[in-house]
Amino acid sequence: MTRGSDRADLVIVGGGTAGIIAAKTAGGLGARVVLVERDRTGGDCLWTGCVPSKSLIAAARAAQSMRTAGRFGITPVEPQVDFAAVMAHVRGAIERIEPVDSPAALTDAGAEVIAGTAVFTGPDELQVDGRSLRFRHALIATGSAPALPPVPGLAEAEPLTSDTVWDLVELPARLAVLGGGPIGCELGQAFARLGAEVTIIEATDRLVPREEPRAAIVLSAALSADGVRVLTSTTVTKAAEQAEEVRLDLTGRAGTSVLDVDRLLVATGRRPRTDGLGLETAGVHVNEHGYVAVDAKLRTSNRRIYAAGDVTGAPAFTHVAGMHGSIAATNALLAPVRRIDHDTIPWVTFTDPEIAHVGLTEDQARQRHGDAVRVRLLRHEHVDRAIVEDDTDGFTQVVLDAKGRVLGATIVAPRAGEMIAELTGLVARRGRLRDLASMIHPYPAWSDGVWNAAIAESSDALQTPAKRRLTGALLRLRRAR
Incomplete structure (x- = not known):
């Protein structure tokens, strides 16, 4: 959008994951979109979050595998760690991913990128370092920052x-x-x-x-x-x-x-980045913790303005911010019909072992659904892949309602993050765990934990008195032929 053109269809404040996905979504729809970023595009995920931390974790895993090789009959050794080289590996990963989130990539996607600090000056206008921008809709995607607890001397x-x-x-x-x-x-x-x-x-x-x-x-x-x-x-x-x-x-x-x-x-913990945005001038309300208040369609109290990602107080994950950005952009530009369901968001703690979770915990499920809740637990000492890799301490746990529908799940395993997706699908559509039993899974894989839990659920479903009578009658009928 040039200086002399009409107001933008969508002005995005913040060039992290939520802002980037919103900009690319809006550009793909043919909208006139402007993205304002005061620092560097890519956000916390690229520069200080997901990418560097998982790069560091990969290096640490390699070091630990050298120490623990003895369990496989390989002489263990204490690794010689060159920390400077490790951090160079971390920076290298960032450099390889950065072009996808760069201003050039956003420009190619149809967005105008402005470097500067945005301040709302009215319900449909903001300024970037003295330059005025009017908008039909705006999106606040400024993210969050680490917060220090009030400890004396900290x-x-x-x-x-x-x-x-x-x-x-x-x-x-x-x-x-x-x-x-x-x-x-x-x-x-x-x-x-x-x-x-x-x-x-x-x-x-x-x-x-x-x-x-x-x-x-x-x-x-x-x-x-x-x-x-x-x-x-x-x-x-x-x-x-x-x-x-x-x-x-x-x-x-x-x-x-x-x-x-x-x-x-x-x-x-973290705090929202809202200082100096002029939210009060824009008519945008925040909650008691300072996060921008939004409804399920990500609209703020000013219906021209949406908010997405960490700044809303939603679970602070990159995949949540990305989905927020997509929903906010399409709702703003087309029609406000898409909603976010935070109960179906999966997350992973990338320790070793990983912890992957989606939906309700057992306690949360019992609070909502009472004593009808059941838990299907399969310890990985019964999973062949875990046995051959000598890593059997984890488990697969699925929380079910009275009809066997999946309310939530937790997996603890080396590749738990890769396994949670099919259970996420069941949580989202309120599917039954036993429906997975008829889907052939590869063997031997870590996903056997999920499959075996589903098979056990399906098998138990056949053990009711009525179904046992039915199967008994069918067997007798077959024998009589």
């Missing part, structure tokens, strides 16, 4: 976050991770496998508290086996930088203690 101790940890040039000898959620556990395990002495500090009574309790038990054991010290029900009451280390005052089950480390990584 900010002064210059902690690392998931944004700044990638600036490290040397591996910390001693690393404390504040927060035992997905980010804390992923990075904590990775740094431990690369050679750091890692302590994870979690305020609740278990790691990854939104997951099934049995998943947290398996993960805690895996981290401990990797040399990670796990402190649950523990809080940091004070942080102080002294000499070349950080001292943490802790309060836990056993009372108070002190922990000295070289670096501290904070992974306790």
